[in-house]
């Protein structure tokens with residue numbers, strides 16, 4: 001008998017779905033991940049770093065705070081509720097979030113690791129999906145892709161630079177060099193720069209294409225762009241409007257937390273006491289246009305966008321903190337995918353169902369692959385439980401999780417008209 005659903009990938013997105021599904025009677029689900037065990041961005045679990053969202057953005061709480069796999073249940077199980085209460089911390093250490101997720105995985109027999117899914121096929125005869133791994137084939141009525149993202153290195157730096165995703169693995173080697181360059185001014189770039197600054201003191205260069213080392217939007221009303229209300233509004237916009245909007249919203253997700261900026265400025269300031277300016281450079285507005293490995297080190301060609309000038313510098317190593325791209329769902333789904341949108345992307349409906357080819361009666365859902373249809377909140381942990389519950393409600397057809405009608409004070413748009421699923 002086919003399963004009700006198979007989840008491909010176990011990051012926070014599908015782990016949230018596994019947790020919420022575990023409490024629903026009669027749902028037969030399995031979740032598969034190719035990694036040997038759960039680890040949340042292990043190369044960036046730097047001491048002192050925290051989640052960028054409050055702890056309530058755990059796997060379940062924003063849908064069901066009474067769930068046995070909530071963050072508070074984890075603290076109770078670990079005997080740490082009182083210290084947490086006195087700590088008064090809304091933003092927990094990143095390593096603690098990782099530990100919490102691993103605690104949840106141990107309580108979810110539906111989750112299996114070391115299972116690389118190579119293909120998802122549709123069996124018209126059985127009207128089920130076949131989820132194929134290197135060792136078994138699972139049959140399922142619904143599939144939920146939660147395959148996440150992978151690091152991106154800009155073309156000129158491919159093959160010569162590291163990515164910040166591997167930072168902790170390469171940190172010792174970076175500490176032994178004279179001159180290290182960090183490229184990119186999102187949160188990861190800032191964290192890597194700060195950690196190296198604290199450990200090395202100098203010999204650091206921080207470059208970014210954006211015109212400033214800019215703070216992340218974190219105002220109370222600004223954050224309402226990470227609500228189901230905003231997600232629904234964005235979803236209802238026409239495709240050209242959605243595509244025009246996303247690049248203007250970079251400060252919602254690509255910038256640096258104001259706390260990290262303050263930590264960096266403090267660290268730099270403290271280093272000027274009694275010893276002059278620190279041996280570091282921080283330059284915005286600069287793009288790396290070429291990188292040439294030399295006998296010792298790398299020569300970088302830099303172009304300043306607004307000055308229109310080009311220069312070269314020599315460095316011993318480059319760490320790209322240049323972000324991540326969604327993994328290619330088409331590689332798994334192949335001919336199952338239906339008509340694409342004007343830009344050639346697969347379509348996703350309001351309940352996160354991917355548009356499939358005619359005749360396929362089962363559903364494939366996508367988590368964190370729908371920025372083009374649902375907006376910049378797609379990777380945000382604060383929307384993860386809500387999206388999982390939306391999918392679970394669609395899979396079961398009986399809404400085991402009641403979801404709030406209204407989630408923001410802001411009214412997004414003048415009319416609320418549901419676009420038909422495209």
Ligand SMILES: Cc1cc2nc3c(=O)[nH]c(=O)nc-3n(C[C@H](O)[C@H](O)[C@H](O)COP(=O)(O)OP(=O)(O)OC[C@H]3O[C@@H](n4cnc5c(N)ncnc54)[C@H](O)[C@@H]3O)c2cc1C
Pocket residue numbers: 008009010011012013014015032033034035040041044050051052053115116117118146147148149188324327367368379380381382
């Ligand atoms: C360093 C970092 C910090 C972040 N911090 C925050 C934060 O504080 N707040 C916030 O809201 N967001 C944050 N994000 C964004 C987002 O929450 C994370 O990227 C989150 O991990 C996304 O979860 P996911 O489940 O979609 O994907 P991932 O966590 O990337 O998990 C995907 C999983 O799928 C597996 N997989 C892929 N392909 C296959 C396959 N074919 N077969 C089997 N398994 C497969 C992978 O092994 C992986 O385990 C952060 C992102 C990064 C990179």
